[in-house]
Amino acid sequence: MTEMAHGPEAHAGQAHAHAKEAFIWKYVFSKNHRIIGVQYYVTAMVMALVAGLLAMLIRLQLAWPQKDWGVLAKIFPMGYDAGGGFGVMRPEFYAMLFTMHGTIMVFFVLSTAPVSGFGNLLIPLQAGARDMAFPFLNGLSFWTFFVGCVVILTSFFVGAGAAAGGWTAYPPLSALKAAVPGSETGQTFWIVGMVFFIASFTMGGLNFVTTIINLRTKGLSPLRMPMTLWAMFLVAVLGLLAFPALIAACIMLIFDRHFGTSFFLPTGLVLNNAPLLGADGKFLHQGGSPLLWQHLFWFLGHPEVYILMLPALGFTSDILTNFARKPLFGYKSMVGAMCAIGGLSFIVWGHHMFVSGMNPYLAMAFAVGTILIAVPSAVKVFNWLATLRGARIRFNTPMLWAMGVVSLFISGGLSGVWLAQSAPDIQLHDTMFVAAHFHLIMAGAALFGVFGATSYWFPKMFGRMMNDTLGKAHFWFTFIAYYCTFFPMHYIGIAGHLRRIYDPYQYEFLKPLQPINEFITISALVLGVSQILFFINFFWSAFAGRKAGENPWDANGLEWTTASPPPHGNWPGAIPEVHRWPYEYANPDFPKDHVMQTEPLTAAEQKLKAAEGPSRHEH
């Protein structure tokens, strides 16, 4: 608050004055958007490592549930000594694994790396600003996030372990301390960690929106903004409007957990075959509604999945056009489609709750709204395909990832149309089919988008190029292993395999699915191991990669008009002015095949513009 009162800090023309700052202020408690972006990115990488390892344990359990894992039992003593042998996974431990895998991946990795990481790195560069609007708030936002990460990671080691009520934290499981071991201290840490995360994300969102609205350079009208910048703007607006609902819900959950209220806890709760009674012999909790939590959670939850998705869609548009060396097909419809997806995301949360016994007419309204999202999504896909049509494509690493996003967006989106309708959804709810769907579209597309953006904008992070050969190898291993892991889940989901089940083979009808689960697990392990290629490439290239020039990819955007990495204040001289859109590839009137956004209009173009009237090219 006080920072806003003071206003943003000085930056312009002082690039050299800051050169001798102490290391701790320059790289640790930095206010520079690029450093903060990289800090977010690297922290998200660490969190991804943790959440990825949790996923591997989940997969081992699903393929070979009753196997005695002697080694794992030594590493995770709290998780592996139940059952017959001494190395079989405990059910509570399994619940904790999928809960924390989901929580960390959704919030601390896939919201953080693309939005907070690349948003901070790219927004001032693409908008032509010296820095974010509130640099101090920006640094504060990172360190708030960092505390959230520490709280979440600590929760594994407190009391009976981390939260185990699912990443959606549905009460009563998350509200009753005795419901699961993880619902004691672990769930409290979960809530506190989430509150820190949301506070950080809100500070970031304020910065994003204010910077994009107020600090764009001269000439950068909204319809000249790169798709990535549009995505960041929409994502920040979605975050600012949706996350407060979860904060409200989290505060009420804290009241239910610690002050004995009954916002979410209904009458008649029975725990371990004994009714949950107070001292007066009446039920301890009365009249609360677990569905209330679900409404508040999914009011956030659905926009949240687009917070993950939209940056990847933006990166993809920027990367596809560059490597196709063609203008983006249907730019305005792309912007409109993104806005439509963002807007619709606020009125469709009910499709997560079709089995909650809602009025079928209401379910139909939610279903229709959800299916409508297929329209702008299809607009995006067709525009990408039209951009690629007839192009002489350069198949570098970023392009492979971008095409991977398009592929995952289609294959994951098609199953979305199934799940959007209440009738099939009631059958498929909480099965592996849902897990397949959201891992392809939300997790997969976001992850591939991040990998693509990393290889594309790496020069602006570290001033060096990533290794292309290693990058391509990483892509192909990941791409094939990703589909092998998640595509078969559609099949076992339709066959009735439950989503969060500890031991599927306790049911006779799921026993034949074990070979498929083994195949999925082996693919998942390959997928996990392939990421070592990325880590090697990332850290090796950051320190020893080939030095990059200003504009290694022959791109048009403002971020490519300054050094790699950009200096403090982003441009040593005046901020460049923008004269055209960012997708001016293959314009036959120019000798080069790409025209920078800063290139003034030629005499012929000015004449044409005057003849057409001001509105055609301007807005």
Add this chain to the structure above:
Amino acid sequence: MSTEVLRKSPRPALDRGGPGGGGPGGEGDGGREGPELFYDPARFGLWLFLGTLTMMFIGFTSAYMVRRLAPDWIPLRPPGLLWANTAALLLSSGTLEGARRRLRGWNVAGVGPWLLATGALGVLFVAGQLTAWKVLVSRGYFVSSNPHNSFFYLLSGVHGVHLVVGLVWFGVVLVKARRFAYTPGEDGLGMFATYWHFLTGLWVYLLLLLFVL
């Protein structure tokens, strides 16, 4: 959000001096470079923040409206003190406007008393709210006895936390005012006033929601 956001700032806002150092424009380039569209970013950011607060209370409101339909809802009779607290908060908004008007009208000597009155009334409000909680507890109306009680403690508590944040900001404003950091004739108190009035309006809304509607 109101038209306030869309109104161009009456002054080159980034050029504000003050103890925090110059704006990002820095070295006398008229306070800005580049942007054609231009609103005061700090003010804009504040309105965005108030937007997120509004969304949070919309979340609480929807929860309240759903929960009150349950059969175990017993209406809580508000302690009379609440009305006095409300009056104090409304008055504090009034005195803050008084201080703001005097600063804009070059009456520097007149700003101090009105600001102090604002702070005193704000502290009085928080103390009054805490007392109201105590009164309720002494009468046996605990947070978990009834959903209406729960909502009263919850909403007044969350509002109170934001008001305490406002009082911290008020402390900063007071220090700046004592150092004559505010230029007479300008609306230096505008941002703080926006936040403070928002909290006053929010409290009136919560009171209506809890006990009148």
